[in-house]
Amino acid sequence: MIRTWLAEYQHIRRNQGGLLILFGATVIYSFLYPLPYHAEVLREVPLAIVDADATPLSRQLARMADANEFMQVVSRPASLEEAKAEFYDGKVAGIVVIPKDFQRQVRRGETAICAAYYDTSNLLYFRQLKTGITAVTRTMGAGIQIKRFQAAGQPARRAFAAQDPMPVLGVPLFNPSSNYGAYAIPAVFCLLVQQTLLIGVGIVAGGLREQVDPDNSIRPGLLKTFQLVFGKCGAYFTVAVVTSLYSLCMIHLFYGYPLRVAPVPLLIYIFPYFLACIFLALTIAPFFRSREMAVLTVMCTSMPFVFLAGFTWPPEAFPRWLLLAAHVLPSTSGIDGFLKLSQMGSTLRDVQFNYQLLWILTGIYFVTACLSIGLKVRLPKTV
Secondary structure (H helix, E strand, O other): OHHHHHHHHHHHHHOHHHHHHHHHHHHHHHHHOOHHHOOOOOOOEEEEEEEOOOOHHHHHHHHHHHHOOOEEEEEOOOOHHHHHHHHHOOOOOEEEEEOOOHHHHHHOOOOOOOEEEEOOOOHHHHHHHHHHHHHHHHHHHHHHHHHHHHHOOOOHHHHHHHHOOOOOOOOOOOOOOOOHHHHHHHHHHHHHHHHHHHHHHHHHHHHHHHHOOHHHEEOOOHHHHHHHHHHHHHHHHHHHHHHHHHHHHHHHHHOOOOOOOOHHHHHHHHHHHHHHHHHHHHHHHHHOOOHHHHHHHHHOOHHHHHHHOOOOOOHHHOOHHHHHHHOOOHHHHHHHHHHHHHOOOOOOOOOHHHHHHHHHHHHHHHHHHHHHHHHHOOEEOOO
């Protein structure tokens, strides 16, 4: 088994594609993927305001929009058509139209409707613009309402209470800055472990299959099959440990994302996750006849696996059958438990279901890896 372990290291070293995926992909993704979110929160999204009223109240609304941290008024076109042209040219990401007679309607106590248009093709732009414009209009509306209560003879304190009789204080848990990077990147790096193993093991296995002569090869016996499975598992387990330690250091130290878990519980949890990913990779690797087939087959699964993991789309919205199918993947339970441990400060008891499921998957994929290697792998007769 030790000889197989060391021989697998040699196979990885000689296979440039496998070496690049297993080690290089982690390094490259650790810089490229989090870099756009390093500023943490998107601010000063460009906005155009069409002021058809041109009154003191409409100009005050425009100033309040410009003062909001999420938006920056970069244009004040004379008409909606001019604003549309700037929007389609990419100069602005949103448009606010203040209607004519805006101030008159407000002073009469009527409902004044401002139209807001957002670029919903970019969710980050859309969220910031909607949040900012909603906050500005509600703040102005609250100020107007308080003045009306005061004009009716109520003191300022009662006017404030009447305007908002049941205030709600929202406290974002675990991610106070609402940073998209702190939310998504730890989960993506956890998925990266699985994907690099699936692709890397497949590339190495495909490269070895290209070198074997079918007429001068034999299938491994039972003992040799176990040696291959355990030896390969040992080699790729050490690779996963090294790359994962690097990823955790990058997440916690370089980017400053929270890591609310002690090293020992984290190591205990990710141990079966690594094993399940490796045995799954060893299960599918013998079916790749070439290195290219491994890349083309596994690469297209990354995006579906992201959605099935449940952090980009709520699992409660999944169909029942799809939710069950998602737990066949180690990444689904692995990411869920990893986020609860590292981001929410949970204990191993809180992720007991995910932990037990990972061990079940480890056992299942160990059996399938032995069957796959025993039935599909061919070794030179001299071995």
